Amino acid sequence: MSAPTGPSTSSTLGNAKRTLPFGNGNGNDTPLLAMAAETGDVKLQNDDSDASDNDDPDDLNTRIKKKYTKDRKLGEGAYAVVNLGHRRATATESAVPVAIKKIKVNTEFRDGITMDAIREVKYLRELHHPNIIALLDVFSSKNQNLCLVLEFLDSDLEMIIRDTSQTLSMGDIKSWMLMSLRGLWWCHKSFVIHRDIKPNNLLLAANGVLKLADFGLARSFADPKRNMTHQVITRWYRPPELFYGAKHYSSSVDIFSLGLVFCELMLRTPFLAGNTDLHQLELICQWLGTPTEENWPGVSSLPGYHDAGGAQVKERGTDFFMNTFIAAGESGVELLMKMLRLDPRKRCTARAALDAKWFSQEPYPTLPANLPKKGGGKGIEKVGSDLKRKAGELFNTPDERGKKVARKLDFGGGGG
Amino acid sequence: MPSITNSTAAAIARARENAINRGGDADEICPVCKSSRYLNPNMRFLVNPECYHKMCESCVDRLFSQGPSQCPVVGCDKILRKQKFRKQTFEDIQVEREVDVRKRIARTFNKRQEDFPSLKEFNDYLEEVETVTFNLLNSIDVGDTEAKIIAFEQSNKSSILQNAAKAAQEQQFALAQREFEKEQHRKAKEFENEIEAEEKRDKAEHKANLLRALEADNPDAEVAKVNRLARKKSSMRRENQERRARELEAARNAPAFQFMANLNRVAEEAPPEKFDPVDGYDETNRYFVYRDKYESPWLDDYQKDKPTLAGGYLFQQYYERAIFEAFSGVGCFIEDPPAVDAEGEPALQASFDTPMIDSSV
Numbered sequence: 001m002s003a004p005t006g007p008s009t010s011s012t013l014g015n016a017k018r019t020l021p022f023g024n025g026n027g028n029d030t031p032l033l034a035m036a037a038e039t040g041d042v043k044l045q046n047d048d049s050d051a052s053d054n055d056d057p058d059d060l061n062t063r064i065k066k067k068y069t070k071d072r073k074l075g076e077g078a079y080a081v082v083n084l085g086h087r088r089a090t091a092t093e094s095a096v097p098v099a100i101k102k103i104k105v106n107t108e109f110r111d112g113i114t115m116d117a118i119r120e121v122k123y124l125r126e127l128h129h130p131n132i133i134a135l136l137d138v139f140s141s142k143n144q145n146l147c148l149v150l151e152f153l154d155s156d157l158e159m160i161i162r163d164t165s166q167t168l169s170m171g172d173i174k175s176w177m178l179m180s181l182r183g184l185w186w187c188h189k190s191f192v193i194h195r196d197i198k199p200n201n202l203l204l205a206a207n208g209v210l211k212l213a214d215f216g217l218a219r220s221f222a223d224p225k226r227n228m229t230h231q232v233i234t235r236w237y238r239p240p241e242l243f244y245g246a247k248h249y250s251s252s253v254d255i256f257s258l259g260l261v262f263c264e265l266m267l268r269t270p271f272l273a274g275n276t277d278l279h280q281l282e283l284i285c286q287w288l289g290t291p292t293e294e295n296w297p298g299v300s301s302l303p304g305y306h307d308a309g310g311a312q313v314k315e316r317g318t319d320f321f322m323n324t325f326i327a328a329g330e331s332g333v334e335l336l337m338k339m340l341r342l343d344p345r346k347r348c349t350a351r352a353a354l355d356a357k358w359f360s361q362e363p364y365p366t367l368p369a370n371l372p373k374k375g376g377g378k379g380i381e382k383v384g385s386d387l388k389r390k391a392g393e394l395f396n397t398p399d400e401r402g403k404k405v406a407r408k409l410d411f412g413g414g415g416g
Numbered sequence: 417m418p419s420i421t422n423s424t425a426a427a428i429a430r431a432r433e434n435a436i437n438r439g440g441d442a443d444e445i446c447p448v449c450k451s452s453r454y455l456n457p458n459m460r461f462l463v464n465p466e467c468y469h470k471m472c473e474s475c476v477d478r479l480f481s482q483g484p485s486q487c488p489v490v491g492c493d494k495i496l497r498k499q500k501f502r503k504q505t506f507e508d509i510q511v512e513r514e515v516d517v518r519k520r521i522a523r524t525f526n527k528r529q530e531d532f533p534s535l536k537e538f539n540d541y542l543e544e545v546e547t548v549t550f551n552l553l554n555s556i557d558v559g560d561t562e563a564k565i566i567a568f569e570q571s572n573k574s575s576i577l578q579n580a581a582k583a584a585q586e587q588q589f590a591l592a593q594r595e596f597e598k599e600q601h602r603k604a605k606e607f608e609n610e611i612e613a614e615e616k617r618d619k620a621e622h623k624a625n626l627l628r629a630l631e632a633d634n635p636d637a638e639v640a641k642v643n644r645l646a647r648k649k650s651s652m653r654r655e656n657q658e659r660r661a662r663e664l665e666a667a668r669n670a671p672a673f674q675f676m677a678n679l680n681r682v683a684e685e686a687p688p689e690k691f692d693p694v695d696g697y698d699e700t701n702r703y704f705v706y707r708d709k710y711e712s713p714w715l716d717d718y719q720k721d722k723p724t725l726a727g728g729y730l731f732q733q734y735y736e737r738a739i740f741e742a743f744s745g746v747g748c749f750i751e752d753p754p755a756v757d758a759e760g761e762p763a764l765q766a767s768f769d770t771p772m773i774d775s776s777v
Contacts, residue, residue, distance in 0.1 A: 130695070167581055182695055191737050221733055224718055246727030253728070267573050298726030324571045327578075344728025354693035 064139040068149055070100060079114065080104060084152065087136075097152040098136060102145050113146055116216030120148065123192050123215045131183030133203060133213040153213070154206055157261070158199035159374045161268055166372045170327060173265045174358065175365035176202070179210035180258055185350035187212065188251040191221045195232040197257035199264060208368030221250065230304070233257055235280050236270050240291055241344050243281045245304025252344040255353070259339030266327055288340055289315030296343040315342055331358040446472035448479075448488050462501040465516050467494040468509050476501050517552050521545060524569050526579040604664055611657055618653070622646045703746045710735055 067087055074082045081102045089095040103117040124135035137149040157176060160166070180202055187194050195217040203213045217232050227247040233239070239256035241249055263271035272287060274280025285291070290312040291299045299305060321333045328336060335356040338348040359365060444453045446461070448471040453459050460473045469489040471479075479485055480498035487494045506512045525545045532538040551561045569576065622642070629638035718724065719731060 164577075167577060185694065186697075191733070191740075221737055222729075224715055224724075224729070224731065224734055241727050244727075246723065248724040248729035249727045250730040250733055252730075267570075268577070269573070296726065298722040301722035302726055303723065326572075327574045343726075345725070345730075347728075351693075359693065360691035 061139050064137050065141075065147075067137065068098060068100060074099070079116070085149075087149075099150045099152045101148040101150055102141065103148070105145055117146055117148070119218050120215045121146075123187075123218045123220075124148075124150075127187060127190055127192065127215075129183060129186040130209060131179045131211055132186060133211045150213075151205075151211070153203035153211060155204045155374050156200045157202040157204065157210065157265075160204070160372060161199055161264055163374050164268060166374075168265065168268075168372060169363065169366070170329070170332070171363040171366040172371055173262070173328075174332075174363065175368065175371060176210050176265065177258075177262055178354070178359055178365050179368070180212065180261070181350050181353050183210070183212040184254055184258060185354060187218070188254070188350050192218050193221065193251050194218050194254050196234060197254050197261065198234050198237045199261055202261070204371075204373070206373075208371040208373065210368075222248065224248075235277060236273050237261070238280065239344065240281065240284050240288075240342055241302065243277060243284075243304065244291075244299065244302035244306075246302050249344060251349065252347040255339050255347045255350060256344075259336055262328075262336055262339065263325065266325055284342075285313060287316070289313050289342055291342050299343075329358070329361075331356065331361055334358070446470075446475060448472070448475045461504060463504050463509070463512065464494075464496045464501050465513070466496050466500065467492050468513055470504065470509070514553055518549060521549050521552070521565075523580075524565060524576060526576060526583065528579060528582075531575070531579075600664070600667065603667075607660060607664060614653060618646070618649060703743050704739055706732075706736055706739060708732070 068085050069088060070083045070085045072084050074084050076082075081104070083100045083102065085098050085100045087093075087096045087098055103113055105113050121135070121138055124133065125138075128134070133153065134151040135148060136151060139147050139149070141147055160168070180197075184194065184197070192215075194212060194215065196214055197212075201212065201214040203211050205211060219228065222228050228249060230242040230245045230247065230249075233242060233253060237257035237260050239253050242253060260271055272280065272283040274283050285308055289295065290308050292312065293300055295315040300307070316337075318333065318337065321337050322330075325333055325336060335348075335353060335358050338346075338356075339353060341347045445451070446459065447469075451459070451472065451474075456472075456474075461470050462473055462476050463470050464487070467487050467489070469487055469492055471488065475488070476498060479488060480496060480501070484495050484497045486492075487496050504512055506515065525541075525548075527538075527541060529535070529538045532541060548561055548565065551557055625642040625645070626639060629635060629642045632638040715731070
């Protein structure tokens with residue numbers, strides 16, 4: 001893992017640079033929640049100060065734009081175009097590959113840009129951690145499209161999971177879980193809920209480091225009495241409280257999603273893959289237990305609560321998890337159970353999960369550089385399509401979706 | 417020419433009858449199109465593991481080239497696919513079927529003895545697997561059994577994969593070992609032949625020497641000399657043989673390849689110095705501490721709101737955020753140049769003195 005950066009690298013108000021609403025020149029960090037200070041009249045200096053240096057937003061934008069070049073298109077969707085590019089080499093720095101995500105304006109929102117883009121910019125500007133994708137710069141193109149310059153990452157965890165030619169050791173899984181939890185911990189510590197944790201939003205850098213990406217559904221913790229939407233998180237990874245239409249929830253929704261990713265890493269196939277929201281809830285009841293007033297006090301007061309009736313499954317205990325996920329070992333199962341509790345208040349926090357015994361026991365987490373990889377040509381295209389996909393969706397086209405379901409059913413048939 | 421056609425038809429009928437009477441009946445006539453090997457010497461029979469009804473290759477081509485379709489045997493309603501047809505391995509179709517079922521079961525139930533705490537539990541497991549196999553073979557509770565197999569497969573996916581990988585590795589190892597033994601055997605044989613040839617040559621030489629010695633002026637002395645020489649040679653030869661045999665034996669006992677000694681050994685990785693859950697981030701707050709509860713008339717009633725609590729909303733997180741935001745500017749002085757510590761890194765500033773989320777929540 002790279003040298004601890006984090007708090008110390010985040011620039012401070014001491015050397016504050018002005019951040020214009022969409023983009024600043026230096027790709028450097030803005031202190032968390034320092035926006036207010038920035039809008040004040042702080043005299044600023046820019047890294048690449050030259051004769052033309054002034055506060056004119058247009059000039060600034062051109063300067064940023066000039067820093068990058070587009071190399072080739074990786075993919076195009078209804079919502080964004082992703083290009084592979086690189087930062088031009090300067091006297092002091094060499095060229096760095098980047099992904100340039102161009103948000104199309106006026107596709108859905110006639111009067112501005114999509115919510116996803118706003119969210120992505122808003123939160124990625126603030127979150128700086130080795131396990132979170134870095135937003136290097138933002139600029140606008142000539143026809144006023146918004147371009148996000150993101151760190152270039154060449155594969156994602158979903159590709160690793162689907163590639164059954166590779167066997168994943170427990171050390172590998174531990175390492176990926178550790179890195180995702182660190183990234184998630186940092187989000188939560190910075191008061192941001194990711195709300196779309198799933199394997200194809202966990203990207204892998206060429207050196208093996210895992211990074212959280214796609215903040216299109218993220219939001220900061222809501223104040224009390226403020227409603228949040230429950231229509232978030234890709235269905236297969238959505239926690240039960242959202243199916244019950246909870247309007248007030250917390251970072252524990254991300255923990256549940258990550259718990260399911262943990263299962264998927266071991267099973268190599270989605271643990272709970274529902275075809276509809278109702279089917280998904282049914283699967284949760286069947287595999288994790290039926291939510292009742294006993295195991296989840298107050299659940300019946302949630303707006304969308306529906307008494308399942310019929311056969312009720314008790315919330316699964318150690319026996320079930322030990323049988324199903326024996327590979328994780330005792331301490332791994334303990335962690336998994338804490339992450340998949342039905343009652344969101346009983347789920348552990350990311351910080352508590354990081355303290356789990358599992359991480360400090362043998363087999364030790366594999367070093368990122370030694371993790372199985374799946375980069376190269378195909379990977380680039382795949383990540384390109386992941387980046388341009390709208391948040392919260394699993395597949396790009398209906399066809400693709402159908403294909404996967406068919407494959408899944410086939411699998412369930414038990415290879416004959 | 418009706419007579420010719422008649423005679424041809426009669427010939428065919430006779431051929432069929434002959435084929436049936438010859439005893440190889442079932443093997444020689446396709447049960448679907450009734451054509452016999454007599455007319456088509458290249459006929460091959462195929463079976464489909466769905467129902468194991470035998471038919472000839474041309475029937476398969478004819479019936480299933482257009483996609484899946486029903487088995488032509490009367491009373492069999494199985495839908496067959498061309499792709500699944502294959503040559504029969506065993507004469508008895510029941511054996512063929514049993515082998516298929518056992519193969520499939522072995523692929524799923526591939527637990528090993530070392531997966532169980534004791535031999536007793538392993539035997540119980542084998543017993544259960546045998547029951548499943550027996551049920552499938554004799555069509556007892558097929559639905560239940562299939563469901564059981566699928567459930568087992570679902571819940572043991574990773575261990576099944578692991579064991580399969582292990583088995584593949586062992587097989588590779590065994591193969592390499594066998595190759596090696598064959599090679600050793602060949603070498604030993606070569607060695608024996610060599611010894612034999614050498615002995616023969618020496619004997620012939622000795623004989624020739626003896627004859628030459630007898631022709632000499634003083635045969636007794638010459639013969640004694642020749643005999644001495646032969647004894648010396650044979651003892652030398654024996655010594656040589658023993659040495660080589662020892663070498664061969666040593667080679668046989670040594671592992672075939674150097675890497676084999678290390679094949680199943682787990683790499684001993686040095687444990688990381690000390691596990692740090694947050695990878696070096698500083699979690700201390702210098703300017704404030706959190707309390708568990710803050711009085712607020714605005715919130716007090718709301719804290720008992722059931723849907724909010726059940727949805728997992730954490731008031732603690734709200735407090736933390738409020739306190740954090742209130743203090744996040746403390747310690748920042750805009751006019752100061754950035755403080756730089758000994759390593760040239762900007763020193764920690766208050767702005768990132770972020771709280772840590774209480775792990776007990």
